[in-house]
Amino acid sequence: MLIPVLLFIVGLVLLIKGGDWFVDGATDIARRFHIPEIIVGATVVSIGTTLPEVMVSATGALNGQGAMAYGNAIGSIICNTALIAAITITVKPGPVNAKALKMPVIFFFLSAAIYCLTAYTTGYFSRPLGIVMLAIFVVYMYLTIRAGFKEPNAEEHAEETEDEPLWKALLLLIGGAAVIAVGANLLVNNGTLIAQALGVPESVIALTFVALGTSLPELVTAITSLVKGHGSLSLGNVIGANIFNLVLVSGVSVTLAPFEVPVASTLFGHNASLVLDIPVMLSVMAIMTLPAIFRKKLSRAQGILLLCIYAAFCIIQFTM
Secondary structure: OHHHHHHHHHHHHHHHHHHHHHHHHHHHHHHHOOOOHHHHHHHHHHHHHHHHHHHHHHHHHHOOOHHHHHHHHHHHHHHHHHHHHHHHHHHOOEEOOHHHHHHHHHHHHHHHHHHHHHHHHOOEEOHHHHHHHHHHHHHHHHHHHHHHHHOOOOHHHOOOOOOOOHHHHHHHHHHHHHHHHHHHHHHHHHHHHHHHHHOOOHHHHHHHHHHHHHOHHHHHHHHHHHHOOOHHHHHHHHHHHHHHHHHHHHHHHHHHOOEEOOOOOEEOOEEHHHHHHHHHHHHHHHHHHHHHHHOOEEOHHHHHHHHHHHHHHHHHHHHO
């Protein structure tokens, strides 16, 4: 039992460090070619912080562990919202840019509607669904990039730094991706062994420990944003990461290896993932985003409520 736990932790460390290298390498290359920083942040950095989830879910799906792929995607959204964003909102509530949030929120709930319709009507995530999700991701990225290039004086805000040698940036990019792949493999394989040893379903491990581990880059971003006084930046990053989890992480894993909605346990005589996991995912996103759009501000009460929901969700997962 000790060795799987140690290898699980090593996998987490590799995921975090690999993601850091990938983002650094990609950012250096983007700056070298004078791509506006806002575009780098909205695409390269966001994708880089979501790569751990992509690799873990894809590895799980390819290994025939659909529960790991499913649980990691949904669990990461719940963790990002009800823990990471909740901490930000609780510590520093305040006004938000409602206009900037509208498009990401619309895309998230549109994608969630398609995802949920499939889960509740067919109980099977097919390859066509994965392709649709990836198509939504492409459209979202296109609109984000187009909006970024329209941003006034985007170039003026770019951080002036001395370019690293191109070979070093490429090495960071390729090496980071490779380290993420190794870390994801260790995380999935040993997470499964730990689940079996504890008698806990794979989906529960994925919804909690794996989801929290792969969400650490977002947590670091949230804390950094708070320290620098940019709470709304953290909120935007969380919403963007949630979209990527739904359309990119799920899209890649389902396209590579379609799987059924896992049935790890039942609640009220029904599949717990349909009764608990998906409703919680939708609820925490609604609690976080709707007041932000309509009231143009976030309150500490929202953050506390989200943290309570996350605590209750984790407790229920391990007591079912």
